Amino acid sequence: MALRRFDLEAGGTDFSFAPETEDKIAFWLGKYPSEKKRSAVIPLLWLAQKDNAGWLSEPAMRAVADRLEMPYIRVYEVATFYTMFRLRPVGRHHIQLCGTTPCMLRGAHDLKEVCRDRIGEPFAITDDARLSWEEVECLGACVNAPMVQINDYYYEDLTPERFASVLDQLRNGVDVAPGTFVDRQRSAPLGGATSLLDAGLFDGSRLAQAHLPNLPEPVTDTAQPAAPARTTLIDVQPGPPPERVETASERVDDLRKIKGIGPKAVTQLQALGIYQFAQIAAWSPADVSRIEAALSGAGRVGREDWIAQARLLVQANKEA
Numbered sequence: 670m671a672l673r674r675f676d677l678e679a680g681g682t683d684f685s686f687a688p689e690t691e692d693k694i695a696f697w698l699g700k701y702p703s704e705k706k707r708s709a710v711i712p713l714l715w716l717a718q719k720d721n722a723g724w725l726s727e728p729a730m731r732a733v734a735d736r737l738e739m740p741y742i743r744v745y746e747v748a749t750f751y752t753m754f755r756l757r758p759v760g761r762h763h764i765q766l767c768g769t770t771p772c773m774l775r776g777a778h779d780l781k782e783v784c785r786d787r788i789g790e791p792f793a794i795t796d797d798a799r800l801s802w803e804e805v806e807c808l809g810a811c812v813n814a815p816m817v818q819i820n821d822y823y824y825e826d827l828t829p830e831r832f833a834s835v836l837d838q839l840r841n842g843v844d845v846a847p848g849t850f851v852d853r854q855r856s857a858p859l860g861g862a863t864s865l866l867d868a869g870l871f872d873g874s875r876l877a878q879a880h881l882p883n884l885p886e887p888v889t890d891t892a893q894p895a896a897p898a899r900t901t902l903i904d905v906q907p908g909p910p911p912e913r914v915e916t917a918s919e920r921v922d923d924l925r926k927i928k929g930i931g932p933k934a935v936t937q938l939q940a941l942g943i944y945q946f947a948q949i950a951a952w953s954p955a956d957v958s959r960i961e962a963a964l965s966g967a968g969r970v971g972r973e974d975w976i977a978q979a980r981l982l983v984q985a986n987k988e989a
């Protein structure tokens with residue numbers, strides 16, 4: 670970590686919180702017992718930085734220490750440790766440019782050149798006091814690299830041209846909407862989602878299944894005698910394992926196509942009357958519990974995602 674010293678000259682001798690900041694200070698102090706109020710040092714330093722044109726002067730740090738009844742040196746230690754606190758004056762729009770590996774590989778170096786060209790060296794302030802910049806470590810938006818933070822907001826998926834345009838607009842007093850500069854939703858892939866496209870994975874519909882897997886097919890030919898009722902999972906009560914069905918369905922799928930189901934599990938499932946992907950695809954949470962109890966494999970069905978696999982195989986059978 671770089672040695673960080675604060676600017677003793679630029680901050681003058683006085684600092685006071687803005688009147689409207691008092692409510693925020695009260696909020697943070699209210700989160701801690703009075704004898705532990707120094708726990709609020711970081712949020713109070715942050716508020717002081719806001720009230721001091723984006724940086725922490727030494728009088729501002731003292732004001733925080735006085736509020737929290739802390740030795741000044743303890744507050745200095747916190748302020749000089751965390752790079753979120755700036756220890757020298759900055760421009761109205763202060764740019765934190767991420768130079769860590771993902772952003773560097775995606776062009777952060779070129780963005781730095783834009784800063785040097787438009788603003789100057791790190792922590793230089795433009796003549797109109799509008800812009801300043803510094804290089805920082807990863808800001809946690811690597812998917813949208815390269816990126817910068819300007820005051821409180823992220824500007825992502827930048828190119829040198831886009832970034833130069835942002836700086837020029839800010840310098841001309843034009844606000845620029847933060848966020849990504851390409852066709853993506855937040856951190857989603859360019860052009861839209863490419864995975865998790867099956868809404869059944871996250872819309873709760875799996876939990877809403879009321880259909881039991883082993884019900885007999887409806888009898889359509891009235892001339893045929895009614896088929897004997899099969900023993901189904903609906904008959905199986907919690908505790909003892911499900912009972913064996915009397916007959917297999919006409920179609921027997923190769924259940925080993927479901928990852929996680931081996932020959933032994935196939936035998937066990939068939940003993941429970943499970944022969945088809947469609948049966949597994951239609952399992953309710955209660956069915957899953959019973960099957961897992963019978964297989965002595967708690968959590969196995971969900972962990973190995975048998976139901977989703979079975980649904981895909983049902984679909985593949987239909988399309989075949």
Ligand code: FES
Nearest residue numbers: 767772807810811
């Ligand atoms: S490396 Fe730049 S945001 Fe993470």
